[in-house]
Amino acid sequence: MTERIEKLRKFLEASPKDCFLNHALALEYVKAGDEAAARTHFELNMTNDPGYVATYYHLGKLLERTGAQQEAIAIYERGMAAAKAAKDMHSYNELQGAYEDLVY
Incomplete structure (x- = not known):
């Protein structure tokens, strides 16, 4: 696994704002x-691209795992807004499901 991490870090040296690589x-x-x-x-x-919708779900789940439920809720809310703006209903539904599981 560390080999993949090192490869990705090297790619990021050349393109530090690449959302896919990050x-x-x-x-x-x-x-x-x-x-x-x-x-x-x-x-x-x-920070680099608030419209990169995939980040919100995974960051929200990470925050849930680390006990930061209120932060996760805020991330899911921001993610739903970003997904809606991007007209990405699949991501919107995933974020909404994660949000509802946490809130209700």
């Missing part, structure tokens, strides 16, 4: 159990 690296960190590093890369994506 997202992929964050997911690798999740698999490796490094929630803090994953959160950093998910949050970087939100």
Whole structure:
């Protein structure tokens, strides 16, 4: 797994604002159990491109796992707004489901 992380980090050196690469690296960190590093890369994506909808679901789930329920709720809400703006109803429905599971 560390080999994939290193490859993604090298790719990011050349293209540090690439949301796909940051997202992929964050997911690798999740698999490796490094929630803090994953959160950093998910949050970087939100800074670089708030319209990158995939980030919201995974960051929300990470926040849930680490006990930050209120932060997760806020992320799901922002993600639903971003998905709606992008007319991405599939992502909207996933975010809404995660949100409802947490709130209700």
